[in-house]
Amino acid sequence: MSAPNRPIIALAMGDPAGISPELTAKLVALDDVRSKARLVVIGDRRVFDEGARVAAVKPELKTVPPGTNFAIEDGETLFVDLAHLDPAQIERAVASEAGGVFALENYRHALILARDGKADAVCFTPFNKRAMRLARPVYDDEIAFSAVVVGLTTPASEFNVLEKLWNARVTSHIALREVASRLSIERIHRALKLTDQCMRGAGLARPRIAVAGLNPHAGDGGNFGTEEIDIIAPAVAAGQRDGIAAQGPFPADTVFVRARDGAFDAVLTMYHDQGQIAMKLLGFDRGVTLLGGFPFPICTPAHGTAYDIAGRGIASVGATKAAVLLAAEMASRAAGSRSQAAAPGATA
Secondary structure (H helix, E strand, O other), rough: OOOOOOOOEEEEEEOOOOHHHHHHHHHOOOOOHHOOOEEEEEEEEHHHHHHHHHHHHOOOEEEEEEOOOOOOOOOEEEEEOOOOOOOHHHHOOOOHHHHHHHHHHHEEEEHHHOOOOOEEEEEOOOOOHHHHHHOOOOOOHHHHHHHHOOOOOOOEEEEEEEEEEEEEEEEOOOHHHHHHHHOOOHHHHHHHHHHHHHHHHOOOOOOOEEEEOOHHHHHHHHOOHHHHHHHHHHHHHHHHHOOEEEEEEEHHHHHHHHHOOOOOOEEEEEHHHHHHHHHHHHHHOOEEEEEEEOOOOEEEEOOOOOHHHHOOOOOOHHHHHHHHHHHHHHHHHHHHHHHHHHOOOOOO
């Protein structure tokens, strides 16, 4: 096993009607995950045990009540049992208020652990947006919810990570008709800076960021729109003046091919599906979603709750494993940076 200073990852169980329980059980049974992180799983032990039965695994966990001042032994995984959902109340493959309440409370608990310094990062298995809104009608997305719980007032954004390729976005969960009006030089410049910052935190010394255009053929010199000329290009230039290795704007229909082939480390897109479609085609069952801009990493698999295969024990744990490993890597690097800054003789 690795050194005892492995980061502590608070892992919240997601939607109980989908594949989240079996993914959680599969994950904690993996030796290569436990060698990189100390896991604290949050949920209901009855739901977890049902997931373990479906997944045909028997992971070893030490169950503790909420509020425990836990110390994790080497190789040990803890389970914080909130005891708040009887699996008999959940119909498999059906989004419900009870399922949304379960997932939100688990996630809130994980965020509070990290906010209060008891965990180094947060991960969660997939949520179902309908269930979340049944439980909390004002629920928009994980970014907004996390910001409220953590008390974040600075910008945050969602990133998709597929092995060495990142996708960042300027706008996210909004109607497509609103995208053009939401774009500004300042907003794109801010997205570039946050992307550069988060990628450096994951170990890329100087990430190469391609910026996608908004319009077909990146506006074709103004024939199909002028956002590229008036807004996007000036924002790219502002990022370059900050020392960011940004280029663009490029046509969105070809930029991911270039990035896949190694020309760029990341693509900054203007709206949600402009990047999501490409990333999920490239690796649906391997992608990770990272919430960047928070004081600690927050990661989850990029795929959804997969109601169509829930309960069959065939869900791939690949993306969930990748999410935890990315969170552990970023948390370890952040801890190393803090130790270096605090060392005697360190300069600002």
